[in-house]
Amino acid sequence: MSKLVVRLSSSFALLFLLNGVATAAEPVPLSAEEQKLGFQLLFDGATFDGWKQNGNWKIEAGTLYRAAKGGDITYTAAKVPNDFEVRFDWKVAKGCNSGVYYRPSQYEYQVLDDEFSPYGENPRQAAASLFFCMAPSKRVAKPFGEWNTARIVCQGTVIQHWLNDEAVIDFDYTDPRWKREVEILNIRGGKLEARGANLRLQDHGADVWFRNLRWRAIPADEKLTRYDFTPLPVVGVALEKENARIAGMLKPKAEKGK
16 A cells, blocks of 8 residues: 555656646746737747747747857847837846847847856946946846846837836936937947847857747837936946947047048
């Protein structure tokens, strides 16, 4: 009798484990609010349908996982709407630098291990920054290995980045207050007025995971809620390094113009 109990227990344990894996491989369904707003899932949790990559990305327990070097993974089923909201979860390995590109050229929501990546010393390169342009108002990224929730909201000339349910960036890039930040991105090659890109998840040489990717087009008559915003300052050594990098970018342009 005891042997039968052990066997039955083992069978139930195996069934539970298999069911757990199957459940984990399914994306979180859209909430009632998200369905009402018109969100669509971009990743089914089980296949690469709608995505293009070079074989270095894997599907692991319902996540898109950058498992080896080989390049970014791109959503090719549709272009990013001009006015949109995208929601997703991300986590990184120790020291990881990655990002989500959502408009042409250098529109990048930075995905980063703030503590152990050298990029983290500069707020304009920190997690949830608009990379090499706008720093977040605070640092709220979780330690490497833990999941973060993220949102990108763009309507007209307003850009919002969210991290762990906090609006950490909210700015209008036509506002004269942000002239220097926009200039920095232009030097890097970014054009904030550009539209019509494919959503792209970056392979920057370290392991990163994404899940629950979904987006919606924002209707023209929807009023965007705005938030008070002051970016973290770039100071000290971080500013010196940034200025040196900018000078290096400008040098070839100056020489070409001679």
